[in-house]
Amino acid sequence: MKIKSLAAAAALLLGLAACSSEADSGPNSDGTPRELRIAYQLIPNGDLIVKDRKWLEEALPDTKITWSKFNSGGDVNTAVIAGSVDIGLAGSSPVTRGLSAPLNIAYQVPWIFDVIGENEALVARKAGSVAELKGKKIAAPFASTTHYSLLAALEEAGLKESDVTLVDLEPQDIQAAWTRGDIDAAYVWTPVLGELQKDGRTLVTSKELAAKGKLTADLAVVRTEFAEKYPKALTTWLQQQDKAVKLVREDKTAASEAVGRQLNLDPAEAARQIDQLVLLTGEEQKGAEYLGTPESPGKLADTLHSTAAFLGGQKKIDSVPELTVFQKALATKALSDAFGG
Structure with a gap:
């Protein structure tokens, strides 16, 4: 289901309100959420490794981890608006739409799952x-x-x-x-x-x-309210994603087997598909080419701004936001907290 209007989003919000009751029931004694609701997609990147290896479940033992499969970033935007997921995967184009009018979704980008290539x-x-x-x-x-x-x-x-x-x-x-x-x-x-x-x-x-200047990427989005309320959980989530990227680099066989299980592919084909993506560690994502730092937002903001300009020219969004909108949407502090200042 694609979001066609704010009215449709509002209707969906009412329908999914019950889904968020447990997650909004307050934190655990250690400040972690009672539930972390994740929107994932069948893309051969580190997110599937984290899911397959149950690293989040191990790292957040007092938190219920709920994984829900989505087919596209447009669907993830709809779910975030409805308040039914906390962290999700969406491509750079739907994230650009989400940060632009009329959606103006209150979320941030704390992680780049992959830079899209031949996949x-x-x-x-x-x-x-x-x-x-x-x-x-x-x-x-x-x-x-x-x-x-x-x-x-x-x-x-x-x-x-x-x-x-x-x-x-x-x-x-x-x-x-x-x-x-x-x-x-x-x-x-x-x-x-x-x-x-x-x-x-x-x-x-x-x-x-x-x-040719039309770069795309798969990005993580986190509800701003969740990020502010549960910074410890977000740090833990980021560290598991970093762990997955490092597994790809250090033990390709184990990484391919994990992705293969999630995609129902043999490890060789899973490895081939992983190689079609560019996966980045947390330290690399702090670089100027990507998310950057709190003092100096990275060029991902420029990429999103350029995407907005293109979508504006195609009449796919109402107007093109200022560059600062995208710079503020990069959760650089969360990244620095997870991997050092």
């Missing part, structure tokens, strides 16, 4: 170039990083959105539509991407678009 791509059945997709039917999950990348790819090829027929489908529905022959092309991520590439042609990848 997101535009695949077509017969077209040999993006320009040849004129008049064709193309699927993507709307309000996602692939939707943003698809619009960027069309613009790069000299096509307008009106030159094609765009279809809003979640990844699993894209695979079904592709199998039936209902769509001519799709911009989607792994593992569905791998299925489409078996009999389709890759026209452009997100890695190639990043080289």
